[in-house]
Amino acid sequence: MRSTHERAGRVRSKRLPREVRERQILDAAVEVFSQRGYHAASMDEISEVADISKPMVYAYLGSKEDLFAAxxxxxxxxxxxxxxxxxxxxxxxxxxxxxxxxxxxxxxxxxxxxxxxxxxxxxxxxxxxxxxxxxxxxxxxxxxxxxxxxxxxxxxxxxxxxxxxxxxxxxxxxxxxxxxxxxxxxxxxxxxxxxxxxxxxxxxxxxxxxxxxxxxxxxxxx
Amino acid sequence: MRSTHERAGRVRSKRLPREVRERQILDAAVEVFSQRGYHAASMDEISEVADISKPMVYAYLGSKEDLFAAxxxxxxxxxxxxxxxxxxxxxxxxxxxxxxxxxxxxxxxxxxxxxxxxxxxxxxxxxxxxxxxxxxxxxxxxxxxxxxxxxxxxxxxxxxxxxxxxxxxxxxxxxxxxxxxxxxxxxxxxxxxxxxxxxxxxxxxxxxxxxxxxxxxxxxxx
DNA sequence: CCAAGTACCTACTGGCGAGTAAGACTACTG
DNA sequence: CAGTAGTCTTACTCGCCAGTAGGTACTTGG
Structure with missing residues (x-):
């Protein structure tokens, strides 16, 4: 049996420092915003692409608006x-x-x-x-x-x-x-x-x- | 007592031919889309600005996408x-x-x-x-x-x-x-x-x- | 080894907005 | 006046998505 939080697919890399996560999130956000546009982009997709859960996005970068501005x-x-x-x-x-x-x-x-x-x-x-x-x-x-x-x-x-x-x-x-x-x-x-x-x-x-x-x-x- | 469909505010002009309504709706849509952008614009607001109810918009111009394309x-x-x-x-x-x-x-x-x-x-x-x-x-x-x-x-x-x-x-x-x-x-x-x-x-x-x-x-x- | 802090998660709520069901009113046609 | 076609409405459903509550694991400093 594997640890509770692992997914069926690839293993999610664990416990990275904030700095690194923020960069990942911003990278993912740029990619998703650029493809979907602001409104059509969903925080769920961004968090998924960033390979992290949604609450972390909110914890680090704030609201959707904040994220976009960043x-x-x-x-x-x-x-x-x-x-x-x-x-x-x-x-x-x-x-x-x-x-x-x-x-x-x-x-x-x-x-x-x-x-x-x-x-x-x-x-x-x-x-x-x-x-x-x-x-x-x-x-x-x-x-x-x-x-x-x-x-x-x-x-x-x-x-x-x-x-x-x-x-x-x-x-x-x-x-x-x-x-x-x-x-x-x-x-x-x-x-x-x-x-x-x-x-x-x-x-x-x-x-x-x-x-x-x-x-x-x-x-x-x- | 007034007719069932009148509102508190200004009286809604009644029973206009389709042609006229379509123009009104398109005018309203251009205005709202231009101010809010496609996604942020709501069909409710467009119908309100066009001074007509939402189902009429759908009846005449189709979906939101169709309307925008028009x-x-x-x-x-x-x-x-x-x-x-x-x-x-x-x-x-x-x-x-x-x-x-x-x-x-x-x-x-x-x-x-x-x-x-x-x-x-x-x-x-x-x-x-x-x-x-x-x-x-x-x-x-x-x-x-x-x-x-x-x-x-x-x-x-x-x-x-x-x-x-x-x-x-x-x-x-x-x-x-x-x-x-x-x-x-x-x-x-x-x-x-x-x-x-x-x-x-x-x-x-x-x-x-x-x-x-x-x-x-x-x-x-x- | 314990405490405290930080990284991280699943699982929800609440609201907004696209689209519709079901019918009511009006006008024309014979 | 009866029937029909076209105009127009209120009042919903239903899915999506921003944002959150409440907790679990790891890790570091003592």
Missing amino acids: CIRREATKLMEAIADGVAEAGNSPDEQLWRGLRAFFGFVGEFRDSWRVLHRQASAQGGPFAQELGDMRKRAISLVAALLINTAQDEGVGAAATGQTDALAAALVGASESLADWWLDHPEESAGAVAARLMNLVWMGFGNLVDGHTWQPPKGS | CIRREATKLMEAIADGVAEAGNSPDEQLWRGLRAFFGFVGEFRDSWRVLHRQASAQGGPFAQELGDMRKRAISLVAALLINTAQDEGVGAAATGQTDALAAALVGASESLADWWLDHPEESAGAVAARLMNLVWMGFGNLVDGHTWQPPKGS
Whole structure:
């Protein structure tokens, strides 16, 4: 006879420290939220995927809302760090910064599809207090891009044409990236770099120039 | 004594033909879905907003899923027609076609905010059979844009630079529009035309050119 | 070896919401 | 006026799911 708590299937690993369980739970939650959406995801399924019982989920991460917010926070932080690292690797040239940022973003999406889905598709659809959580992160992303664009404009000593529009342009750029990332999920035959390059071309050169055969080329070091 | 079915509050209008009721129900559904999201929206609330009892909703529009799909279909059709009309008003010049299409799109979003929300935020988040319904419409939009871009490319006799990328570029462009539309909902001080012009500039000229002060100008007739 | 704390469980409750049963009212048609 | 077709209602059922009560095992420090 086996111990009371073991199940018919695989043996549940036992007595792990809180820290580890919390990570497991968050991983499971990201996976389930990303596949089902917030409302359709059930705490029962999350606990099952996390290979732990439901009360533990509540004990460690709190209510369903709390759990979702925690997912958003963790994944969004990961994403923002990836992008910031990418930009930091670039020199001062604005187009290279933009390029590295885009590459980092698409790299992240390719590597952590669930993270991306939960961030983009799920969070924005909910009206609750996470929309706020996620909205904040999104605003930080837009601000980062806006700052980058403003930098560019000042570097080149530009005037009225671009400044004052940067927020809107940053929003458009972020949206284009998001949308292209979704498109990419359905067309995985391309590499992250190739997708990033397409967007870079569109955004930097403009469609009018692309049509004339003038394209943007990445600098030597990647 | 009043008739059995009247309520304490305002008198419920009575015995309207099916056609009218269906429109009321769809209107209510779009409103509620747009505010709450698919799962959080309840059929009870929808029937209440539509000022009719729940079984009528089921009798006329079927299940919750059916109802949602019907909303998507109706609103998406409205949107696609608006854009197609806009493009059709333009001449043969590709930039003007793009410009008119963008203007029509942002005009629609400004006029029918709920429609836009239900289309963009809600539908894409659900994994059900509506994602399909909506996905189809979105694909049609992307195809329309892609066709327009291909036209442009051929008009100008271009080769490898742009063709073969058109699908991805169209996806990016559609995404940029969507995202900018969301941004606009939070910055309503701008006119639809101004927002459309910003995006047109970014997409047509490219950020590199904007920075140098080279902007795109709308043709005389709007 | 005992106590105390922490990890962990099974088994429930309570409410909400999709969908329906069963019929009542109204209007038209002959 | 009788019959029929279409509109419309109240008042349920029933399943699902967030959240909890109340306890069991392991483990660590004395």
